[in-house]
Amino acid sequence: MANRSVVITGLGVVASNGVGIEAFDEALRGGVSGIRRQQDMVDAQLRCHIAGRPMISDDYKHAYLSNLMFSKVKNHAVINGLLAGLEAWNHAGLTSGAEKVDDDSGIIMGSGALGLDFSTSEKMHTVENGLSRKLGSFTIPESMSSGASAFLNSILGLGNRVLSNSSACITGSEAVLLGYEHIVSGKAERMLCGSTEGDGIYIWGGFDALRVLCADSNHDPAKGSRPMSDSLGGFVPSSGAGALVLESLESAQKRGANILAEIKGGFVNSGGQRNGGSLTAPNFQAIVNCIKNTLALSKIEPGQIDLISGHLTSTPNDVNEVKCWAEGLGLSSGNFPYINTPKSMIGHSIAAAGSIELVACVLQLVNNYIHPSINCETVHPELSDILSQEKVPSKTLYKEINTVIKANFGFGDLNCCVVLQKWKG
Amino acid sequence: MDKEQIIKELIEIITPYVPEKDLIDNIDESKELINDLHINSAHIVDIVLDVEEKYDIMIDDDAIGKMNTVGESVSMILEKIKS
Numbered sequence: 001m002a003n004r005s006v007v008i009t010g011l012g013v014v015a016s017n018g019v020g021i022e023a024f025d026e027a028l029r030g031g032v033s034g035i036r037r038q039q040d041m042v043d044a045q046l047r048c049h050i051a052g053r054p055m056i057s058d059d060y061k062h063a064y065l066s067n068l069m070f071s072k073v074k075n076h077a078v079i080n081g082l083l084a085g086l087e088a089w090n091h092a093g094l095t096s097g098a099e100k101v102d103d104d105s106g107i108i109m110g111s112g113a114l115g116l117d118f119s120t121s122e123k124m125h126t127v128e129n130g131l132s133r134k135l136g137s138f139t140i141p142e143s144m145s146s147g148a149s150a151f152l153n154s155i156l157g158l159g160n161r162v163l164s165n166s167s168a169c170i171t172g173s174e175a176v177l178l179g180y181e182h183i184v185s186g187k188a189e190r191m192l193c194g195s196t197e198g199d200g201i202y203i204w205g206g207f208d209a210l211r212v213l214c215a216d217s218n219h220d221p222a223k224g225s226r227p228m229s230d231s232l233g234g235f236v237p238s239s240g241a242g243a244l245v246l247e248s249l250e251s252a253q254k255r256g257a258n259i260l261a262e263i264k265g266g267f268v269n270s271g272g273q274r275n276g277g278s279l280t281a282p283n284f285q286a287i288v289n290c291i292k293n294t295l296a297l298s299k300i301e302p303g304q305i306d307l308i309s310g311h312l313t314s315t316p317n318d319v320n321e322v323k324c325w326a327e328g329l330g331l332s333s334g335n336f337p338y339i340n341t342p343k344s345m346i347g348h349s350i351a352a353a354g355s356i357e358l359v360a361c362v363l364q365l366v367n368n369y370i371h372p373s374i375n376c377e378t379v380h381p382e383l384s385d386i387l388s389q390e391k392v393p394s395k396t397l398y399k400e401i402n403t404v405i406k407a408n409f410g411f412g413d414l415n416c417c418v419v420l421q422k423w424k425g
Numbered sequence: 426m427d428k429e430q431i432i433k434e435l436i437e438i439i440t441p442y443v444p445e446k447d448l449i450d451n452i453d454e455s456k457e458l459i460n461d462l463h464i465n466s467a468h469i470v471d472i473v474l475d476v477e478e479k480y481d482i483m484i485d486d487d488a489i490g491k492m493n494t495v496g497e498s499v500s501m502i503l504e505k506i507k508s
């Protein structure tokens with residue numbers, strides 16, 4: 001069992017620049033920004049007035065949700081997670097709605113501040129006004145952190161492990177790593193893995209108070225998120241969800257599934273909030289260790305890496321992150337790989353970031369391209385020894401991509417890193 | 426408002442909560458909401474809220490306990506509308 005291969009057979013995504021994998025793939029290649037001015041942030045007098053919110057049409061929701069869910073479920077984190085999860089399940093060629101429980105399949109759909117989605121505002125007022133009897137039966141599943149998983153499984157009927165992890169900005173990549181480990185251990189054949197985040201001023205207000213959001217682009221939203229650039233100003237918040245169907249190679253081959261990529265391995269750790277690490281800042285040595293352990297566990301040499309999909313939120317920490325990549329991989333100028341993150345287009349989707357970005361990694365692997373970084377005309381001067389401008393393409397670069405290393409770093413001093421490789425059968 | 430109209434409107438209200446379409450196609454006054462129509466018991470509170478909103482009435486907890494069948498629910502609605 002220890003050597004079981006795990007492959008990815010389905011993708012789903014809800015992002016501010018594209019809802020559904022086809023639209024998202026097109027938006028990534030086109031360098032399309034999903035960042036817009038948000039009236040609720042203006043009205044609440046946040047410093048940052050821009051964010052990425054997915055534009056989900058009613059037709060799109062109707063295609064996946066029952067009339068009851070369509071009309072009753074209001075929490076955007078739950079809706080995003082449902083739509084991404086169901087798209088991934090369908091994309092993998094798997095069916096839903098059967099009477100029989102599928103004991104070989106499970107779900108790991110993490111979330112960040114699911115209960116702080118703006119939709120909860122109305123429910124808070126209902127309770128405060130003494131009308132709690134009017135909350136209805138959906139309030140609890142829509143506010144529990146496992147809400148997205150719970151609603152997903154009401155449709156899918158899966159009998160294996162159903163978990164909702166929560167680990168700040170690494171939530172999405174950790175969900176995928178947990179699913180990978182669960183399948184490698186032989187306990188499941190298929191795991192629907194991903195993460196979701198809702199939206200609104202209750203979530204974003206706290207980040208604004210920390211002065212970590214971008215406040216210099218309120219009148220030019222698409223220019224706000226500038227990872228790795230010489231004008232790192234703060235991150236642009238966003239909402240959305242990503243989902244990937246992970247499957248044992250045996251299961252995928254047995255049912256003739258379309259194999260998109262292979263997960264080679266990964267590692268998750270914490271800096272212990274020591275040696276520079278804190279609730280909000282990373283211990284850099286732990287990041288380097290996480291990258292090194294990921295390489296060892298994935299049996300990958302640094303020179304094999306075609307693309308780094310970084311965390312790279314467009315804050316001053318981008319500089320430190322790239323330095324950690326250089327140290328962890330033992331690579332610098334000349335042999336440093338291409339590096340990107342969808343955040344220049346969609347902002348930072350917080351707990352959803354990792355899964356959305358892993359979906360982007362698989363799309364780039366399958367379709368052989370490196371998507372652009374749209375706001376990095378000049379790489380940050382402190383990175384010039386490591387990173388030449390050509391390694392941060394401003395236009396989509398079409399080339400063979402075989403190996404991608406992806407990392408996310410999160411509050412609480414958490415790190416997660418995963419290696420994906422093209423499936424060549 | 427006559428009974429036939431209430432039945433029609435009640436069926437419209439409960440339809441989204443009924444998991445299988447053929448159960449709605451064969452609905453009649455004798456059908457129990459949970460046992461016959463397979464409505465998740467948690468959704469009874471949602472149906473009560475929908476009914477309260479539709480008819481601008483208040484259905485207390487004792488009354489909810491007496492709404493087992495479609496017919497009983499219709500009687501309850503008629504009674505509350507009149508009172």
